[in-house]
Amino acid sequence: MKINLFIILFAILLLPFFLLISPLIIPIVLVFLVLFLKINYATIKGAAGERHVNRILNQLNSNYKVYHDLYVPNKRGGTTQIDHVVTSPFGVFVIETKNYDGWIFGDENQKYWTQVIFKRKEKLFNPIWQNYGHMKALKHYIGEDFEFIHSIVAFSPRATFKFKGGFKSARVIQYPQLVKVIMEWNIYKIGHAELQQINRALDRLILTDKKEKRELKRQHVQAIKIDRQMMAKKEIENIEQNVCPKCGGALSLRKGKYGAFYGCSNYPKCRYTKRVS
Incomplete structure (x- = not known):
């Protein structure tokens, strides 16, 4: 950058x-x-958003410790990049930043959300799902049994939310709300010794050598490309066998307003769909 x-x-x-x-x-x-x-x-835009959030999080008091841009080891032997992690006696907060403009549509169970700027529409992967993956990686790293972990998705104040309902598994907010929302958790949950242990584990992930960090980022990006290729291949294989790649349920061919598509038999619990190309 x-x-x-x-x-x-x-x-x-x-x-x-x-x-x-x-x-x-x-x-x-x-x-x-x-x-x-x-x-x-x-x-450039994403990095600018993360720097802005860095400045906001640094306003937190001494009860909180803030980490930025961590590459956390995951179960697959690779790494998961997390924008921000805040540790405190009240819990650990995993924050995904989205420096987006326009109207944002989506719900908790949709794989993709929609960004609308005038007449242009863009898809974005559900950031709640994305941050859930970050939380799983962090729990794998600091301890699977750790339960006081909270998901926050923070959008730019230039974004306008068009959500029909609330969210159960994450707080979806805008940058200026970050400090206030984090401080809503005000009951002590983590002892001093455990918190120090968590902080020491996260301190080990901080890279000061720029060359080393660039190489780690390159490896991370390469691993993501390979994962996506494998997931796409697996999805095709599952569809060919009429198996839902999301929940393992049976797929059936259906007709909709925009043409034929595969839908999961476990609907509405599973909302997986795939257009027939």
Whole structure:
């Protein structure tokens, strides 16, 4: 992220120099900057959101310890990247940040939520499910029996929620609410010795060597790509055998408003669907 910003700033600083040498170079540099920003926009925007949340969480008092951008070992032998973890005597908070604009639609049981900006619609993986995976990895790391762990999904204040109901397994809020929501848990649940043990375990995940962290991030991204390929392959195999890849129930071919699709026989408990291509 810092390297990307350095490239942009360096290119901007060189613009006057290019103008003196040859005015024709300016359009080329500008095209390069536009393409670079377009390719890296999601990464830059996500990192900006995480930095903003860092500043907000640092307002918490001395009862709380804040961790950012942790790569937590998971059961599969890889790592799970968690945006923010806050530890305290009142519980451990796992926070997933979403620096999104526009209207946000979704519910707890939907695999994908929808972001609407004017007439453009984009899918995003259910962040409650995403953060549940983060919590499972964290519990695997600090202790499977640990129960005082809470899920928070924090959106940018530029997002407008269009949810029809509430959520049971997570708090879905906006950045400015973070400190207030975390402090709603105010009953002591974790003893001093246990809290110190958790903090020491998380301290071991902090990487100060930038080169080492870049390599870990590269391995993490590569593992995600492989996992997605394997999941897609397994999903196809299950559909071919009429087995729901989500719950193991039977799939049946149905017809809907937008064409034929596979639906799970365990509906409404399982809402898995797959369009017929």
